Amino acid sequence: MLHVSGPGCSSVGQGATQEIGPFIVDTNGHGLKYNPYSWNTEANMLFLESPVGVGFSYSNTTNDYHIIGDEFTANDSYAFLQKWFLMFPSYRKRAFYIAGESYAGKYVPELAELIIDKNNDPSLHINLKAILLGNPESSDAEDWRGMVDYAWSHAVISDETHKIIRESCNFDSNDTWSNDDCTKSVDELIKQYKEIDIFSLYTSVCIGDSASSDNRFTQIMFRPSSKKMPRIMGGYDPCRDDYAKAFYNRPDVQKALHVSDGHVLKNWSICK
Structure with a gap:
């Protein structure tokens, strides 16, 4: 199943x-x-x-x-x-x-x-x-840390944004998003993934139906009130x-x- x-x-x-x-x-x-x-x-x-x-x-x-x-x-x-x-x-x-x-x-x-x-x-x-x-x-905190480091190591975010996130975001905390520096920097990371496919960084994104793509991303994008990881669909097509x-x-x-x-x-x- x-x-x-x-x-x-x-x-x-x-x-x-x-x-x-x-x-x-x-x-x-x-x-x-x-x-x-x-x-x-x-x-x-x-x-x-x-x-x-x-x-x-x-x-x-x-x-x-x-x-x-x-x-x-x-x-x-x-x-x-x-x-x-x-x-x-x-x-x-x-x-x-x-x-x-x-x-x-x-x-x-x-x-x-x-x-x-x-x-x-x-x-x-x-x-x-x-x-x-x-x-x-399996672990929200580890998933966030992995996502941040992956984005940085693949030039999705700048050294500065990566440094701010690492220093200001306590992903183990129940109050992660109360830190403005953390929230703004993670917002910047998520913004980049509106332009590229998180699972296939070097392939094109779908531009045939921009309204559909925007709606799909909105459903799964980062929300400051939640510790959920963003659910970004992706794949070879x-x-x-x-x-x-x-x-x-x-x-x-x-x-x-x-x-x-x-x-x-x-x-x-x-x-x-």
Whole structure:
């Protein structure tokens, strides 16, 4: 089972149809193309939208949207898994792996721990073998320090900005952003990543739909009130998120996925 980055980004739109699923969204969302590197050649894959509200997922319980957090997401994902195994009991005894990237560094270990705790009940047993994490957010403080040093060593920020951040930012503190020098300097760092791809510094950014790109960045950019790392999408094709957005907002696609009647459409986005 795969969790992608976030919190609040689509495992289906990103993981399944941009990365490791059997099909990849084609240019401008016109269709799908075969992915020769799909993981489903080696394993049965589940791409889970979480927390609730991501992608086409929804809840009929309004309060769910007000209590979303890491613990809620782990419990919700676990409830999904148990219902899935009830529907497909032949899979329950098979080896089960949870994979994820970025903020899944929080989601995946918490879900794995919950599975292990619940496995004391034989009727709920899930044959968890391992977890796989890529570029995980496991420590906010260490992630910030790494991001700052990486930006400096790759000439994204100046020596002066790097020095100010190192001297004025205590990323281990619960009050990091009360320091004006720290906040202003980190703002300058984030500003640079509006112009380049944080995961692929030397390739072009998508300029085909500037409004879409700006909106996507706004969803994940640095907020002084939070210690969350910025969630900046990226990859070898800088416009891939735009392709996915175009594809999943097509009337025929939504109808085929049974999320709308093809007339009254859902508004799909890569991240919430």
